[in-house]
Amino acid sequence: MxxxxxxxxxxxxxxGIADKGKVLANEKMMYDVxxxxxIPAKAAEQHIENIxxxxxxxxxxxGMDKSGITGIGYTKGPGLGPCxxxxxxxxKTLSMELKVPIVxxxxxxxxxxxxxxxxxxxxxxxxxxxxxxxxxxxxxxxPFRHYHVFGETxxxxxxxxxxxxARAAKLNPAWGSSVAKLAEGGKYIQMPYTVKGMDFTFTGLxxxxxxxxxxxxxxxxxxxxxxxxxxxxxxxxxRAMLLTKKxxxxxxxxxxxxxxxxxxxxxxxxxxxxAVYAAPNEFNADNGAMIAIVAEKMLDTGMQKKxxxxxxNQKYRADAAEIRW
Amino acid sequence: MEKISEGAEAExxxxxxxxxxxxxxxxxxxxxxxRPLDYRIRSERTKSEAKIMARAxxxxxxVPKVLLIDGYGIYIEKLDGAMLNAMMDRFEKQKExxxxxxxxxGKQLGMLHNADIVHGDYTPANILVTPEGVVYVIDxxxxxxxxxxxxxxLDLLLMKRSISKTLYPIFEDSYRKSHGDSKxxxxxxxxxxxxxxxxxxxxxxx
Ligand SMILES: Nc1ncnc2c1ncn2[C@@H]1O[C@H](COP(=O)(O)OP(=O)(O)O)[C@@H](O)[C@H]1O
Ligand SMILES: [Mg+2]
Numbered sequence: 001m002x003x004x005x006x007x008x009x010x011x012x013x014x015x016g017i018a019d020k021g022k023v024l025a026n027e028k029m030m031y032d033v034x035x036x037x038x039i040p041a042k043a044a045e046q047h048i049e050n051i052x053x054x055x056x057x058x059x060x061x062x063g064m065d066k067s068g069i070t071g072i073g074y075t076k077g078p079g080l081g082p083c084x085x086x087x088x089x090x091x092k093t094l095s096m097e098l099k100v101p102i103v104x105x106x107x108x109x110x111x112x113x114x115x116x117x118x119x120x121x122x123x124x125x126x127x128x129x130x131x132x133x134x135x136x137x138x139x140x141x142x143p144f145r146h147y148h149v150f151g152e153t154x155x156x157x158x159x160x161x162x163x164x165x166a167r168a169a170k171l172n173p174a175w176g177s178s179v180a181k182l183a184e185g186g187k188y189i190q191m192p193y194t195v196k197g198m199d200f201t202f203t204g205l206x207x208x209x210x211x212x213x214x215x216x217x218x219x220x221x222x223x224x225x226x227x228x229x230x231x232x233x234x235x236x237x238x239r240a241m242l243l244t245k246k247x248x249x250x251x252x253x254x255x256x257x258x259x260x261x262x263x264x265x266x267x268x269x270x271x272x273x274x275a276v277y278a279a280p281n282e283f284n285a286d287n288g289a290m291i292a293i294v295a296e297k298m299l300d301t302g303m304q305k306k307x308x309x310x311x312x313n314q315k316y317r318a319d320a321a322e323i324r325w
Numbered sequence: 326m327e328k329i330s331e332g333a334e335a336e337x338x339x340x341x342x343x344x345x346x347x348x349x350x351x352x353x354x355x356x357x358x359x360r361p362l363d364y365r366i367r368s369e370r371t372k373s374e375a376k377i378m379a380r381a382x383x384x385x386x387x388v389p390k391v392l393l394i395d396g397y398g399i400y401i402e403k404l405d406g407a408m409l410n411a412m413m414d415r416f417e418k419q420k421e422x423x424x425x426x427x428x429x430x431g432k433q434l435g436m437l438h439n440a441d442i443v444h445g446d447y448t449p450a451n452i453l454v455t456p457e458g459v460v461y462v463i464d465x466x467x468x469x470x471x472x473x474x475x476x477x478x479l480d481l482l483l484m485k486r487s488i489s490k491t492l493y494p495i496f497e498d499s500y501r502k503s504h505g506d507s508k509x510x511x512x513x514x515x516x517x518x519x520x521x522x523x524x525x526x527x528x529x530x531x
Contacts, residue, residue: 197445197446231355231357231358231362231366234358239333264357264358268356268357
């Protein structure tokens with residue numbers, strides 16, 4: 001009994017294997033985004049080249065061969081079309097070859113559910129913060145059991161904001177940790193702060209921060225942008241907590257790796273007798289194990305799909321995915 | 326001072342200003358924000374809330390009087406009455422009374438929108454009804470001055486999602502009569518409801 005999960009929605013090609021909720025393998029290979037950012041066709045090409053060996057690595061890590069696979073999951077979306085296609089085709093091929101059931105998985109649900117699974121949170125309000133997306137969600141049962149979106153970004157994800165700023169400030173590209181490092185010891189400068197109820201926007205803040213780089217100490221700009229963005233997220237999720245009366249805050253997605261964001265959430269939840277839950281970083285960065293974990297839950301609850309219905313959807317929303325478990 | 330209520334941003338206390346009974350709405354410190362950002366947000370919002378309430382009053386909307394602004398606190402005239410959300414559960418049977426209240430709530434929103442005030446949280450939890458049946462609008466904590474038709478439509482949408490299907494048309498009819506550009510706002514409301522984002526996203530209110 002082992003379910004294999006393939007994640008290929010962006011620059012990471014990940015393959016994970018799960019058995020009864022236990023992660024047996026979580027292997028990956030990353031496309032180097034360089035200073036240009038991701039070029040979807042190039043990334044897809046590389047994924048095609050590597051997928052055989054990453055699957056092989058995962059199987060040997062789990063100490064099994066292909067014949068031990070009893071189910072398959074792949075990322076249906078959201079993500080980049082050419083990249084998603086690689087995982088989809090590999091998954092369908094494996095399913096036909098091994099005659100095992102297959103199921104499409106939502107990428108955001110992958111991050112959220114693996115975090116809920118490993119952190120032990122029961123019924124959390126979720127802050128999902130990745131490159132392309134930033135949302136506040138919680139499970140509701142109507143009209144079907146799913147993650148309802150209480151609030152979200154009106155424009156870009158907070159991860160993309162950090163990445164774009166890092167490029168403008170000529171830092172190591174691709175990751176918010178370089179912004180966090182630059183922010184150390186910075187001083188606060190006033191920046192646009194926009195929260196509307198439980199929704200927020202980041203482009204105004206980004207544009208302003210990039211412009212401020214011209215005449216200010218980059219450390220102050222990085223500090224102020226990061227503090228402002230994270231404070232906006234904290235305010236929105238605090239409102240969602242009080243509205244839903246949920247006391248667990250689950251932090252997931254790439255930006256969940258930020259120590260400062262986690263610290264701010266801890267201060268906020270403590271004032272409401274709540275607590276912050278998160279998964280280890282290997283599950284916050286894109287990975288295959290999260291797809292395997294969710295695929296197993298989906299297969300266990302009868303959600304398998306016919307191979308001909310296994311499509312991709314670049315804009316697949318988290319709130320369109322049914323949560324049966 | 327006795328605390329009457331506690332929201333995400335502010336605490337409400339029983340207070341007195343020059344012998345008049347009042348409530349103090351005090352914006353609390355948020356430890357997660359860097360200090361200068363915390364001070365800035367609290368003072369800007371306190372001033373903005375008071376300013377918008379004064380504007381609403383001046384344009385004839387039923388809003389309690391602002392008595393004093395002090396740092397992060399606003400002292401507001403204390404009204405005697407009950408919040409509409411609490412009344413709705415208790416007075417389900419009193420149809421005529423509810424009809425009058427919802428007519429008035431629709432009319433009040435129309436007047437606010439005439440003054441380009443978008444409330445931002447227009448739900449029964451922010452509508453106060455006195456024992457005489459006078460309807461007041463409270464809590465301008467998320468309000469904004471804007472002529473955006475979309476923002477106005479979102480005020481209506483929030484109310485639509487917060488009250489029953491039988492009560493909402495009463496509210497909307499009365500809004501239509503009181504707001505000068507209700508046609509555009511109601512068209513926009515239709516657009517928003519058809520648009521994906523708000524279709525999958527049911528608004529939940531509290
Ligand atoms: N002018 C007032 N008179 C009497 N009670 C009030 C008044 N304003 C607010 N309240 C009470 O305080 C509660 C919260 O006030 P509100 O302004 O809505 O703050 P919040 O932002 O916390 O929702 C209201 O639901 C009501 O019970
Ligand atoms: Mg209120």
